[in-house]
Amino acid sequence: MxxxxxxxxxxxxxxxxxxxxxxxxxxxxxxxxxxxxxxxxxxxxxxxxxxxxxxxxxxxxxxxxxxxxxxxxxxxxxxxxxxxxxxxxxxxxxxxxxxxxxxxxxxxxxxxxxxxxKIVPPQVEANIRFKKAKPEAVKSFEGAARYWCYLENISWEQGKRQIEGEIRVSDIYEMDKLALDSAWTYLNMCLYAVPPKMRGVNACSAKDLETVHGLLDYWAYCGNTPRKKLLASICKVMGLKSLKELPKSHVPHAISLIWEGINKHSGKVDALKEASH
Structure with missing residues (x-):
């Protein structure tokens, strides 16, 4: 040399x-x-x-x-x-x-x-293809992803490209099971977690948070759960220290997260009622 x-x-x-x-x-x-x-x-x-x-x-x-x-x-x-x-x-x-x-x-x-x-052993590649996600599972993911696009006010094509780029697949409709798991992880983060650079920027006023606080009151009463505990859980999922950091753009995300919690709790209550008869 x-x-x-x-x-x-x-x-x-x-x-x-x-x-x-x-x-x-x-x-x-x-x-x-x-x-x-x-x-x-x-x-x-x-x-x-x-x-x-x-x-x-x-x-x-x-x-x-x-x-x-x-x-x-x-x-x-x-x-x-x-x-x-x-x-x-x-x-x-x-x-x-x-x-x-x-x-x-x-x-x-x-x-x-x-x-x-690009050097993938043929056997491994075959195993990945064998575990292709079921069409109905992908369709379920698409439904949730379209809801996220609605919250973000972006087109489905924009959201689809962003997800594909993040999980490194050419087409979400051809995902294997592992890619689908990664897609759900990323989507949940997009749905609820507030990016660090946005926390506290253009934060909500008391009036902006009226619906959020109202739903928390409703959830605490119906679920017989301390409101403080529910609020801490919501902030943790969204990556916030308190709702004072919630930007106005993420109010729909917070409402969606709270409503999801209410629905999950309601399902548990209904199941308990049916089991008692």
Whole structure:
């Protein structure tokens, strides 16, 4: 191996592409380090990208790293894990000969990782196909997903593409059982969990929360359950410390979650009544 080839190998090795949610991603911290940029400037560039929200969610995954401070203190530093598409969008703004060299190195690293993912043993692939989800199960999922699209005021095609991108399938109607499980997990998160960046932003007024509090009162009375306990449960599912953090856009989600709880409890009550006769 000549000196030039040896040097190129060292460069490749420091391009760290990792697996996250079954897809290769690269950290904004790595990008900042190798492109010789301040990480806060890289974060600013990502936040200023004029792209649709659903595309941003799929290609820029918010994360944190622990940074040691004085006296043993630890602070959380925000970062992003970027897919190949996310990295490509960001790197469009990086110019110069050195920047171009690093763009190529990063894309080569993505290529290498994706090539490994394509090597699937025939027997494993056959087993996955054998466990294809039942059409009625997929139809059930579609019904719930369409309800989420209604709450988010987006089209079914938009929601469908977002789900497919998140669970890495080309068509939800061709999902296997494992993919369907992942789809339900993601959908439940979308239905109820408030993204961290939205918590406390454009928060509800007391009037905005009247319906939410009214349903909680109803649920507590009919279910003979402490209201405080029900409220804590709702906030936990939505990822909130209190309803003061609930953004106005997620009021329908909160109402839906409470109504689901009321219906589940009503079913249990009816079952108990039938068993007593």
């Amino acid at each position: 000549n000196k030039k080839a040896s040097k190129n190998k060292v460069v490749k090795d420091v391009v760290e592409v990792i697996m996250e949610n079954n897809q290769p991603v690269v950290s904004s911290l790595v990008v900042a380090e190798l492109f010789k940029k301040r990480h806060d400037n890289v974060l600013q560039s990502i936040n200023e990208l004029e792209i649709p929200d659903d595309y941003r969610v799929l290609n820029f995954q918010a994360t944190f790293r622990d940074v040691p401070g004085p006296n043993g203190a630890i602070r959380k530093e925000p970062a992003f894990n970027m897919t190949r598409d996310g990295f490509s969008l960001l790197a469009m703004g990086f110019t110069g000969k050195k920047a171009m060299e690093w763009k190529i190195k990063f894309l080569e690293a993505f290529n290498a990782m994706e090539a490994k993912l």
